[in-house]
Amino acid sequence: MDPSLRARFDAGMRTSLAPDxxxxxxxxxxxxxxxxxATVAGVVIRYYVSRSVLTVTVVRVVFL
Structure with missing residues (x-):
């Protein structure tokens, strides 16, 4: 993942997906x-939410 996409992806995870x-x-x-x-910054991800410890674990990332 190139640095600019990684920056957008990280920001999307932090501001959109992580809170909700x-x-x-x-x-x-x-x-x-x-x-x-979900799709975050054009990147398709599959993830698991652990309610008991408020953790989101990304298990697959697909980007083109």
Whole structure:
């Protein structure tokens, strides 16, 4: 990921997804509300939300 995209992605994660991991146009993957998919700064990510410790773990990043 080039530095400018990485900067936009990091900012998007920090300002949009991290405060509201269930919103921001994200969608559940299957029947588990905590397994999500979203697009941040044009980058598709799949992630898992851990409610008990307020953690978002990105498990896959796809960018072109």
């Amino acid at each position: 991991p269930y919103g921001q146009g994200s969608a559940p993957m299957g029947s588990d509300e905590d397994r999500r998919e």
